Amino acid sequence: MTDTEPSEAGVGLSERVAEALRERIISGRLPGGSKLNERELSAELDVSRIPLREALPLLEAEGFIHSEARRGSFVHTFTLRDAVEVFDLRLRLEPFAAQCAALRVAGGASPEDLLASLEFARTGVPGEQASGRNSDLHEEIVRLADHDLLRRLSSLLNGRVRWLFRLTPERDTHGMWEEHAELVHAIAEGRPALAEALAGAHVERGRHASLPHLSGRLPSEPVPRRARKTRSPA
Amino acid sequence: MTDTEPSEAGVGLSERVAEALRERIISGRLPGGSKLNERELSAELDVSRIPLREALPLLEAEGFIHSEARRGSFVHTFTLRDAVEVFDLRLRLEPFAAQCAALRVAGGASPEDLLASLEFARTGVPGEQASGRNSDLHEEIVRLADHDLLRRLSSLLNGRVRWLFRLTPERDTHGMWEEHAELVHAIAEGRPALAEALAGAHVERGRHASLPHLSGRLPSEPVPRRARKTRSPA
């Protein structure tokens, strides 16, 4: 691959291809509606069509692309409705994750990784986006919940959550950290009901804070026809 | 493929391969711990390795198999804990689906497909398993909810739900139909709060009714080592 760090080794090539495409879509380098030409893309990523074709079904399951038989794959055009749907499901899953995590702590599990993640979210690497640390914290809660099926569903949501966070970088970082701290402490003290309620409140606050920003930036409807080519030359 | 109906056309080959493997795993023809030899399997399903390798990541996302780099893919050994996890997440998703569906009906959507599905679940094709009609009904609710992200998460759960239903075929069919009828009518009358509550009660009743049966039939722990070969000859 031309532009990914050589450090990421060990995992399958198709997963790295999927991640590279995910990044291109989230960052907007592959705009909604783009056609993903297999040969073109595999040449650009410097892999054969095999790992590419293994990556596409993964991205389709996550809803980043949709494939039509014999016609190819197209980048999903994210709309305001997609954003609402992300909040809808976070509202159902994150309280459950918080509840599980708190129960695990009450049962003897150590919340030290979670507390470390919270501390890291506060101090943070200066240059780093707040959005990344944000998702990391939620992933840490899911990890602590130790619930395999929840982990799978969350990882399906994760890409979309990253997409949403990147669209709203100006959200009050300090207030956000305080919300997180409250939630993390409820978990670390092993209080499942409180953790569940705080997680729900956290999601709903995020929805309320984000949607006004988003409604101006997102198309309300995907462009009906005429898919744009992948590369518009410099 | 040797043993699938030729009727299923149009959809990609890899999805048919995934479905064939799913069936083999759910039915127990591929027992937990089996190693999935790519060459062997692709020969048996009469496809090349490409569609097979496109299907494996899908099955892995659903948790039917797990793959270790350079070591291959192995069938997941389902445990009681897996069953509990399915109920945990149905409890979070199905009430939301019911709520959405009822809201859609209240907003003008027609519940006729859902009502037809309920009627079909009652009359049913005699030979057919109740489990299939059961999942169909839940899928119909999700369809009516018209929520893309929910649909994706539900389809990830669906395979496991089918697995669970097939393990508990003796559950009271009539009482189950009455529960379904109550839920469907709440949705059809556009009453989201009632539908949500009924869906939650339905899941919890199912959990209470199923777990005693399951605890005797499922291994509490996966077999640690020594994976059995795929085919034990007749």
Add this chain to the structure above:
DNA sequence: TTGCGCTATTTGGTATTCAAAAGTTTCCGG
């Protein structure tokens, strides 16, 4: 201008091949 048919590209899929890593067997030394 509009409808029709032809070409050309692209996808879906197969077969074959190769390198590297894991697992297995063999063989030698203590």
Add this chain to the structure above:
DNA sequence: CCGGAAACTTTTGAATACCAAATAGCGCAA
């Protein structure tokens, strides 16, 4: 006789080449 190292074998991960079918774009004619 047992343990460990070396050689061998199997299998995955990935690339390359190739083909058939379907779509899409294009030109042409009425």
